[in-house]
Amino acid sequence: MTDNRPDVGEDAFLGGRLRLYQPSSGHRAGHDAMLLAAATPGRPGDRIVDFGAGVGAAGLAVATRIDNVDLVLVERDETLAVLARRNAVLNSLAARVCILDIAAEAETFARVGLGPDTADVVLMNPPFNDAVRHRPSPDQGRRAAHVAEPSGLGIWTHAARRMLKSGGVLSLIWRSDGLAEVLSALDRGFGDIAIRPVHPDPRKPAIRVLVRAVKGSRAPLRLCPDLMLSDEMGRPTREAQVVLVGGQALAPTGLR
Template identity: 60%
Template sequence: MIEAAPDITEDAFLGGQLRLKQKRSGHRAGHDAILLAAATEAHAGDRVVDLGAGIGTAGLALARRVAGVKLSLVEIDPELAELARANAAANAIAAEVMVLDVTADAQAFSIHGLGPDSVDVVLTNPPFNDPVRHRGSPDQMRHSAHVATEETLHAWVHAARRILRSNGALTLIWRADGITDVLAALSRGFGSFVVLPIHGEAGRPAIRVLVRATKGGRAPTRLLPGLMLNEESRVPKKEVMDILEGRSVLPLVEP
C-alpha cells in the first residue's frame, strides 16, 4: 500500500474519472499516456497488456473507458509497479501488475502468464528520447525509461508481436521524427497500419505519432488528418479537451 508521502502526489486524469498517485519528481504521467489510451481499441473480455506501464496511466485510462477488459500492467521498476498496483485498487479497476523487463525473453513472459499468441491488445509508450539530443538521468532505471537505444523500439515491438494473437492490435506512441523507425520495426509481422500525427500547434511539424498495427494485417496503410493540440492562442482545442477528459476517443478507434 502506498502511504501519503512528500514525494508522492495524487493527480486527476480524465476529468477526475481517474485519480493516480505518482512521484513528484522525475517522469510524470501526462498527455501522451491519455492520448495513447484514447487511440486504443478494445472490447469487454479482451486481454489487454500495457507494456512499460509506469504508474498505470494508459492501461487504467483504457480500462476506465472500456469496462470488462482483462488488464495486465508490465513495468520493470518495482516502485512504479507498486504505485500502479495501488492506483488500480484505488480506482476499483481490476489489473494484474507484473514486474518484468519488456526486453526479457519468451520464457520470462510465459512465467508471468504472457505466453505467445495469448493477448488481444497491446498498448505501449516506449522510451523514445534520442540519446544524441537528450541528456539522460544518471539514474540507470530512469535513463532506461526515457532514452531509446537503436534496439529499443525493435525489442518492444518484438515483445508485443510475440504475445499478440493473430489479428491482435498494437497501439503505440513515438516521436514524430522517428516515424520511419516505427514503420521499419513494425514491418516484420504487422500490417494494416493506421497513423495519426500529433501537432502541438498550427504551422509546426508534428511532435508525436500514434500508430495502430495489426498482427498479420494486410490492409493498406492509412494516414489520418493530424490532430492539433492547441489553438493559435496556445489554449487546448475543445476536441482535445474532450479526449483528455474522457468524453471522446481518437479516430484510430473504429466507430
C-alpha cells in the same frame, strides 16, 4: 532506519475520473499516456497488456473507458509497479501487475501467464529519445523512461508481436521525427498501420505520432487526420478536450 520510498503525490486525469499516485520527481505520466489510451481500441472481455506501464496511467485510462477488460500492466521498475497496484485499487479497477523486463525471453513471459498469442491488444509508450541527440536527464527514473537504447523499439515490437493473437492490435506513441524507426520495427508481422500526427497547434510541426498496427494484416498503411492539441489562440481544441478531459476514444475519422 532510513525510509527509501519515493515522495509520492496524487494527480487527477480525465477530468478527475482517474486519479494516480506517482513520484513527485522524475518521470511523471502526462498527455502522452492519455493520448495513447485514447488511441487504443478494445472491447469488454479483451486481454489488454500495457508494456512499460509505469504507474499504470495509460492502461488504467483504457480500463476507465472500456468495462470488464482483462488488463495486465507490465513494468520492470518495482517501485512503479507497486504504485500501479495502488492506482488500480484507488480507481476500483481490476488489473494484474507483472514486474517484468520487456526484453525478457518468451519463457519468462509465459511463467507469469503472458504466453504467445494470448493478448487482444498491446499498448506501449517506449523510451524514445536518442541519447546521442538528446541530453539524458540526471534523474535515473526520468532517463530510463525517456532515453531509448539501441534496437529498443525493435525489442518492444517483437515482444508485442509474440504476445498478440492473429488480428490483435498494437497501439503506440512515438516522437514524430522517429516515424521511420517505427515503420522499420513494424515491417515484419504487422499491417494495416494507421498513423496519426499530433501537433501542439496548427502553426507547429507534429511532435508525436500515434500508431496502430494489426498483427498478420496485409492491409495498406493509412495516414489519418492530424490531431491539434490547441488552436491558433492557444486554446485546447474540442477534440483534445474530448480525449484528455472526457476520456473518450479518438474519433473514427482518425484511428479506428
